[in-house]
Amino acid sequence: MIDYEEILKIAPYSLCREEKEKLLSERLIRLTAFHYEQCGPYKRMLDAVGVKPEQIKTYYDIPFLPVSLFKELDLISVDRSEIFKVMTSSGTTGQAVSKTYLDKKTAGNQQKTLVKIVSDFTGSSRMPMLIIDSPSVIKDRAMFSARGAGILGFSIFGADKAYALDDEMKLNIKAVEAFLEKHQGKKILLFGFTFMIWQHFYKELVRLNRRLDLSDGILIHGGGWKKLVNEAVSHDEFNRKLHEVCGLTSIHDYYGMVEQTGCIYMECERGHLHASIFSDVVTRRAADFSPCGFGEPGIIQVVSMLPESYPGHSLLTEDEGVILGEDDCPCGRKGKYFKVIGRLKNAEIRGCSDTYAVNFR
């Protein structure tokens, strides 16, 4: 397989379409062949759809596995003894959680890739880091939740770290103010999950009627807008309100999923999510899964160069998105840029068996 170390040396947003497609196709087709050899269930899936890895010409032709499969199946492409970490999605109680099995190499590449991508936005020097979450999230290391993994992954950018919330998810305003006092005049990195920031940081600051000076800070947040859509908070309003309470101007959302940790899609200064050279997004039509054109909303497929210990290099999400363009974002970064519209609507279907009992929970 192409040495990923070599690929990591390439600047994450430096390749134009032809260059990137060549590099991605080469690596992803090899990954497909590797997983086909190493993972029995994956081989049977490809056999079922009549795809032979050696016949694939471009990464657009690689089968995409619906992410829900990782909730139902244990998909592993290395010897089980090499698995040292199982990443889980933070599903609510009672729901099946997604499991991705990591060996040292894949986990290491996830971390290195994340650093490359995020540094493009933050610069490469470490900053004091305020984590808008509770320290308890990362305590159970045996089972890594997506939230815990996100925090640990981003912690590498922090020189000195503090948690803004206590174990009960209450804003620890004293700790926050002390931390800002200590690092006065320095650029601060803030990291957290979109909904947590809104619910437990922003709203609490408003309630306490406190203002913080983070005008020189940079906030990176992810985890999705689903809960905020329920509260009717838009992306713009989120940014505006945070600016109001703490002067933040540099706010970057990111899109990513636990099944492809490391390859996140960062929001640029122009408000666009960007695909780095390490991964890509393809939007597909629900009618026949053919690729959409730019500007045409479709189901988001994500491909990533990283997954070696599990066959998760080409996945079909349950999100709808639209690719806005490629190589020509005014921010200067190459690659596709896009926006996420939201979850695919899961309209109830007809039939005899119903959801009555579920309502009791």
Added chain:
Amino acid sequence: MRSISDKLAFLVGSAEILENIDKLPPFRIFDSTVIEFLSAFSKTLSADQRTKRYPDVATFAFWCRKASVESLKKPYADVANRLGRGVVFHIAPSNVAVNFAYSLVAGLLAGNANIVRLPSKDFEQVDIICETINRSLTEAVRPYICLVRYERSEEINAYLSRKCDTRVIWGGDNTIAEIRKAPLKPRANEICFADRYSMCVINADKYLEADNKHIIAQNFYNDTYLSDQNACTSPRVVVWMGKNVAKAQAEFWDNLYPVVKEKYALQPARAVAKLAALYKLAAANEGARRQESVDNLILRVRVESLNENLMDYLDSCGYFLEYKAENLEEILPLCGDKLQTLSYYGVDPAEIERFVDTFRPKGVDRVVPIGKTMDFSLIWDGYDLIRSMSREVTVSKR
């Protein structure tokens, strides 16, 4: 008592009727009082302009008319000494509009007073039927019907369960488990419609001879896509017999496609779910092969063998497992207790009868031609609804 009926929305009936419902004398089965009421109701419903918009309501109205009920009555001609058990409490499925009405009518024809928990989902069909019942009610029948909606409540389930002599639970395994937390009276019985699946058997050669392939396609569409292929009666496995299977398959699905294309809207989330179902099946079953298709509307998977585990890999909204069988005996592994309806085309039903007789599978409760899977019958899921909801009075002359 007051507090309970305050939590109920009565679409038909009232708190007072509910309170006294268990003090009524039952009717005889197929009592003329009930048949007359249904006849008047059927006329009013058929004449309603709104009924034309809903084929399911129109079908129900047709089923309730006098001639239809008289023919339903025929098999029970020699059991006139049966009376209703008393009160039947029906729990209707929340996502099928008209099912509750069939359940109610079965309860009435069996001679009972009826409490029905209506679907929680808002269907205009439910409103049309309830309004029409209210307009058609005679004084003799009025005390026998309470149609209610209520928010999830173990308290109300328990109250209504204590009141009834028969409880009828539609809605599948989860609903059954939930409702069963509420105890019944010692003599009460229960009819439960659990999660079931269905299958279709087609003789390829007979199909190729058919000159009405587009009608067969329409019928198959009604059996499947019309209810998102998620009704217990919807075939999810298609078994092919005969010689020219490949040719027959090609023509069968080619004929179905335009019907689906014209009428069916596949939700994007369901397209993804069908793909996931395919991969999940393939991961565990060597030899599963996706069959060519124009798009995602019809997803077919050929399987190399039939085993009971396949029942765990079924899906809906146009997802079909296909198998080529040399003889009926091969389908036996799929005929476990979860198999409800076996529909057929070009296969002699007598042959299916012999198969059931020989192998005595735990499943297969109904054997019907393609296009008839959704037809409601008073014998459903293996239960004779009239007998299950009535009791026989024996009088010894000496």
